[in-house]
Amino acid sequence: MRPATADDAAAMADVDRQSWPAPLATTADEFAARIAAYADGQLVAIAAGRIVGTASAQRITTEFLAAQSHSYDSITDGNRFTRSHTGDGEIYQLVGVGVLPEVRGHRLGRLLVDRQIELARSLAGVRRIVGFTRPAAYSLHATTPIDDYIQARDSDGNLIDPVLAFHIDAGARIVSLHRDFRPDDSAACSHGVLIEYTK
Ligand SMILES: CC(C)(COP(=O)(O)OP(=O)(O)OC[C@H]1O[C@@H](n2cnc3c(N)ncnc32)[C@H](O)[C@@H]1OP(=O)(O)O)[C@@H](O)C(=O)NCCC(=O)NCCS
Secondary structure, three states, X not given: OEEOOHHHHHHHHHHXXXXXXXXXXXXXXXXXXXXXXXXXXXXXXXXXXXEEEEEEEEEEOHHHHHHOOOOHHHHOOOOOOOOOXXXXXXXXXXXXXXXXXXHOOXXXXXXXXXXXXXXXXXXXXXXXXXXXXXXXXXXXHOOOOHHHHOOOEOOOOOEOOHHHHHHHOOOOEEEEEEOOOOOOOOOOOOOEEEEEEOO
Protein backbone atom coordinates (compact mmCIF):
# COMPACT_ATOMS: atom_id res chain seq x y z
CA MET A 1 0.00 0.00 0.00
CA ARG A 2 1.16 3.52 -0.70
CA PRO A 3 -0.17 7.06 -1.21
CA ALA A 4 -1.33 7.71 -4.76
CA THR A 5 0.50 9.90 -7.24
CA ALA A 6 -1.01 11.81 -10.16
CA ASP A 7 0.01 8.98 -12.49
CA ASP A 8 -2.30 6.57 -10.62
CA ALA A 9 -5.58 8.39 -11.33
CA ALA A 10 -6.57 6.33 -14.39
CA ALA A 11 -5.80 2.97 -12.75
CA MET A 12 -7.68 4.04 -9.61
CA ALA A 13 -10.71 4.92 -11.72
CA ASP A 14 -10.46 1.52 -13.36
CA VAL A 15 -10.64 -0.18 -9.94
CA ASP A 16 -13.59 1.98 -8.94
CA ARG A 17 -15.44 1.23 -12.18
CA GLN A 18 -15.22 -2.49 -11.40
CA SER A 19 -15.87 -2.15 -7.66
CA TRP A 20 -18.72 0.31 -7.29
CA PRO A 21 -22.19 0.52 -8.85
CA ALA A 22 -21.75 2.54 -12.07
CA PRO A 23 -23.11 5.95 -10.98
CA LEU A 24 -21.01 5.90 -7.79
CA ALA A 25 -17.59 5.17 -9.28
CA THR A 26 -15.02 7.94 -8.97
CA THR A 27 -13.63 9.03 -12.36
CA ALA A 28 -9.97 9.54 -13.27
CA ASP A 29 -10.55 13.29 -13.37
CA GLU A 30 -12.03 13.20 -9.85
CA PHE A 31 -9.17 11.04 -8.52
CA ALA A 32 -6.69 13.48 -10.07
CA ALA A 33 -8.43 16.37 -8.28
CA ARG A 34 -8.37 14.43 -4.96
CA ILE A 35 -4.66 13.69 -5.37
CA ALA A 36 -3.98 17.36 -6.13
CA ALA A 37 -5.96 18.38 -3.02
CA TYR A 38 -4.51 15.81 -0.59
CA ALA A 39 -2.18 13.16 -2.02
CA ASP A 40 -1.31 11.64 1.38
CA GLY A 41 -4.95 10.71 1.99
CA GLN A 42 -5.42 8.79 -1.27
CA LEU A 43 -4.13 5.23 -0.82
CA VAL A 44 -3.74 2.44 -3.33
CA ALA A 45 -3.26 -1.28 -2.72
CA ILE A 46 -1.04 -3.08 -5.18
CA ALA A 47 -0.90 -6.81 -5.93
CA ALA A 48 1.21 -8.44 -8.63
CA GLY A 49 2.26 -5.00 -9.86
CA ARG A 50 -1.20 -3.52 -10.44
CA ILE A 51 -3.57 -1.37 -8.43
CA VAL A 52 -6.36 -3.55 -7.01
CA GLY A 53 -7.83 -1.30 -4.31
CA THR A 54 -8.27 2.36 -3.41
CA ALA A 55 -9.17 4.20 -0.22
CA SER A 56 -9.74 7.95 -0.13
CA ALA A 57 -9.83 10.43 2.72
CA GLN A 58 -9.81 14.15 3.32
CA ARG A 59 -9.50 16.49 6.29
CA ILE A 60 -12.45 18.73 7.01
CA THR A 61 -13.27 21.21 9.73
CA THR A 62 -15.98 20.82 12.37
CA GLU A 63 -17.66 23.94 10.98
CA PHE A 64 -17.67 22.53 7.45
CA LEU A 65 -19.25 19.26 8.59
CA ALA A 66 -21.89 21.13 10.59
CA ALA A 67 -22.66 23.53 7.74
CA GLN A 68 -23.22 20.88 5.07
CA SER A 69 -26.57 19.45 4.21
CA HIS A 70 -24.97 16.02 4.73
CA SER A 71 -25.19 15.01 1.13
CA TYR A 72 -22.30 13.15 -0.49
CA ASP A 73 -21.86 15.88 -3.09
CA SER A 74 -21.63 18.73 -0.62
CA ILE A 75 -19.34 16.94 1.81
CA THR A 76 -16.89 15.94 -0.95
CA ASP A 77 -17.16 19.03 -3.14
CA GLY A 78 -18.63 17.01 -5.97
CA ASN A 79 -16.28 14.04 -5.33
CA ARG A 80 -13.16 16.17 -5.88
CA PHE A 81 -12.17 17.46 -2.37
CA THR A 82 -10.92 20.70 -3.95
CA ARG A 83 -12.89 23.00 -1.65
CA SER A 84 -13.89 20.52 1.06
CA HIS A 85 -10.40 19.40 2.17
CA THR A 86 -8.66 21.70 4.68
CA GLY A 87 -5.00 20.97 5.41
CA ASP A 88 -5.38 21.38 9.18
CA GLY A 89 -8.98 20.13 9.42
CA GLU A 90 -9.57 18.38 12.75
CA ILE A 91 -11.87 15.73 11.26
CA TYR A 92 -10.29 12.96 9.20
CA GLN A 93 -13.03 11.76 6.87
CA LEU A 94 -12.85 8.36 5.19
CA VAL A 95 -14.64 8.78 1.88
CA GLY A 96 -14.57 5.51 -0.02
CA VAL A 97 -12.86 2.15 -0.13
CA GLY A 98 -13.10 -0.14 -3.12
CA VAL A 99 -11.44 -3.46 -3.91
CA LEU A 100 -11.63 -5.38 -7.20
CA PRO A 101 -14.24 -8.15 -6.98
CA GLU A 102 -11.68 -10.86 -7.82
CA VAL A 103 -9.49 -10.05 -4.81
CA ARG A 104 -12.21 -9.50 -2.22
CA GLY A 105 -12.34 -11.47 1.01
CA HIS A 106 -8.55 -11.28 1.59
CA ARG A 107 -8.75 -8.37 4.01
CA LEU A 108 -7.34 -5.87 1.51
CA GLY A 109 -10.25 -3.52 2.14
CA ARG A 110 -9.63 -3.79 5.87
CA LEU A 111 -5.91 -3.18 5.46
CA LEU A 112 -6.61 -0.04 3.44
CA VAL A 113 -9.02 1.38 6.01
CA ASP A 114 -6.74 0.39 8.90
CA ARG A 115 -3.87 2.22 7.21
CA GLN A 116 -6.08 5.30 6.85
CA ILE A 117 -6.96 5.12 10.56
CA GLU A 118 -3.30 4.69 11.51
CA LEU A 119 -2.44 7.73 9.42
CA ALA A 120 -5.25 9.79 10.97
CA ARG A 121 -4.12 8.85 14.49
CA SER A 122 -0.59 9.98 13.68
CA LEU A 123 -1.62 13.42 12.45
CA ALA A 124 -1.31 16.39 14.80
CA GLY A 125 -4.58 18.27 15.05
CA VAL A 126 -6.88 15.42 14.01
CA ARG A 127 -9.48 14.90 16.72
CA ARG A 128 -12.09 12.69 15.03
CA ILE A 129 -12.07 9.93 12.42
CA VAL A 130 -15.40 9.63 10.64
CA GLY A 131 -16.90 8.35 7.40
CA PHE A 132 -20.25 8.35 5.65
CA THR A 133 -20.77 4.76 4.66
CA ARG A 134 -23.56 3.01 2.78
CA PRO A 135 -26.10 0.42 3.93
CA ALA A 136 -25.25 -1.32 0.66
CA ALA A 137 -27.84 -4.11 0.77
CA TYR A 138 -30.80 -2.11 2.06
CA SER A 139 -32.70 -2.32 -1.24
CA LEU A 140 -32.99 -6.08 -0.62
CA HIS A 141 -34.59 -5.45 2.81
CA ALA A 142 -36.51 -2.26 2.13
CA THR A 143 -39.64 -3.48 3.93
CA THR A 144 -37.63 -3.16 7.18
CA PRO A 145 -37.52 0.44 8.44
CA ILE A 146 -34.04 1.82 7.77
CA ASP A 147 -33.46 2.70 11.45
CA ASP A 148 -34.01 -0.97 12.33
CA TYR A 149 -32.09 -2.28 9.33
CA ILE A 150 -28.79 -0.58 10.20
CA GLN A 151 -28.79 -2.41 13.56
CA ALA A 152 -30.29 -5.69 12.30
CA ARG A 153 -28.41 -8.93 12.91
CA ASP A 154 -29.02 -12.47 11.67
CA SER A 155 -29.56 -15.48 13.92
CA ASP A 156 -25.76 -15.85 14.31
CA GLY A 157 -25.47 -12.30 15.57
CA ASN A 158 -23.86 -10.92 12.39
CA LEU A 159 -24.94 -7.54 11.06
CA ILE A 160 -27.09 -8.11 8.00
CA ASP A 161 -25.58 -5.34 5.93
CA PRO A 162 -22.11 -6.35 4.63
CA VAL A 163 -20.67 -2.86 4.31
CA LEU A 164 -21.88 -1.78 7.76
CA ALA A 165 -20.43 -5.06 9.08
CA PHE A 166 -17.11 -4.19 7.43
CA HIS A 167 -16.87 -1.04 9.59
CA ILE A 168 -18.78 -1.93 12.77
CA ASP A 169 -17.07 -5.30 13.27
CA ALA A 170 -13.75 -3.44 13.10
CA GLY A 171 -14.73 -1.11 15.94
CA ALA A 172 -16.58 1.81 14.34
CA ARG A 173 -19.77 3.10 15.93
CA ILE A 174 -22.84 4.47 14.20
CA VAL A 175 -23.29 8.20 14.79
CA SER A 176 -26.30 9.06 12.63
CA LEU A 177 -28.42 8.06 9.67
CA HIS A 178 -28.81 10.39 6.68
CA ARG A 179 -31.69 10.03 4.25
CA ASP A 180 -31.20 11.32 0.69
CA PHE A 181 -27.45 11.26 1.27
CA ARG A 182 -26.58 9.97 -2.18
CA PRO A 183 -29.54 9.88 -4.59
CA ASP A 184 -27.59 7.76 -7.12
CA ASP A 185 -27.05 4.97 -4.58
CA SER A 186 -30.06 2.84 -5.42
CA ALA A 187 -28.69 -0.25 -3.60
CA ALA A 188 -28.65 1.77 -0.37
CA CYS A 189 -31.93 3.54 -1.29
CA SER A 190 -29.94 6.82 -1.10
CA HIS A 191 -29.15 6.45 2.60
CA GLY A 192 -25.84 7.29 4.21
CA VAL A 193 -24.67 6.28 7.68
CA LEU A 194 -22.17 8.44 9.54
CA ILE A 195 -19.74 6.21 11.44
CA GLU A 196 -16.84 7.06 13.73
CA TYR A 197 -13.67 5.22 14.70
CA THR A 198 -11.93 6.09 17.96
CA LYS A 199 -9.07 8.54 17.63
C1 LIG B 1 -16.37 -3.20 1.10
C2 LIG B 1 -15.16 -3.75 0.35
C3 LIG B 1 -14.11 -2.67 0.19
C4 LIG B 1 -14.58 -4.90 1.21
O1 LIG B 1 -13.38 -5.34 0.61
P1 LIG B 1 -12.69 -6.74 0.99
O2 LIG B 1 -11.22 -6.59 0.72
O3 LIG B 1 -13.38 -7.87 0.37
O4 LIG B 1 -12.98 -6.78 2.56
P2 LIG B 1 -12.13 -7.56 3.66
O5 LIG B 1 -11.68 -8.88 3.10
O6 LIG B 1 -11.07 -6.64 4.16
O7 LIG B 1 -13.25 -7.80 4.76
C5 LIG B 1 -13.08 -7.41 6.09
C6 LIG B 1 -14.33 -7.76 6.86
O8 LIG B 1 -15.45 -7.04 6.31
C7 LIG B 1 -16.63 -7.85 6.34
N1 LIG B 1 -17.13 -8.06 4.98
C8 LIG B 1 -16.58 -7.60 3.84
N2 LIG B 1 -17.34 -7.94 2.78
C9 LIG B 1 -18.39 -8.61 3.27
C10 LIG B 1 -19.54 -9.23 2.69
N3 LIG B 1 -19.77 -9.20 1.36
N4 LIG B 1 -20.44 -9.82 3.52
C11 LIG B 1 -20.24 -9.86 4.85
N5 LIG B 1 -19.17 -9.29 5.46
C12 LIG B 1 -18.26 -8.69 4.69
C13 LIG B 1 -16.23 -9.14 6.98
O9 LIG B 1 -16.51 -8.96 8.36
C14 LIG B 1 -14.71 -9.21 6.81
O10 LIG B 1 -14.13 -9.88 7.88
P3 LIG B 1 -13.62 -11.41 7.73
O11 LIG B 1 -12.51 -11.36 6.71
O12 LIG B 1 -13.16 -11.72 9.09
O13 LIG B 1 -14.80 -12.18 7.25
C15 LIG B 1 -15.57 -4.35 -1.04
O14 LIG B 1 -16.62 -5.26 -0.86
C16 LIG B 1 -15.99 -3.31 -2.07
O15 LIG B 1 -15.16 -2.80 -2.82
N6 LIG B 1 -17.31 -2.97 -2.15
C17 LIG B 1 -17.86 -2.03 -3.13
C18 LIG B 1 -17.59 -0.59 -2.76
C19 LIG B 1 -18.18 -0.23 -1.39
O16 LIG B 1 -19.37 -0.39 -1.14
N7 LIG B 1 -17.30 0.27 -0.48
C20 LIG B 1 -17.64 0.55 0.90
C21 LIG B 1 -18.30 1.86 1.07
S1 LIG B 1 -17.38 2.96 2.11
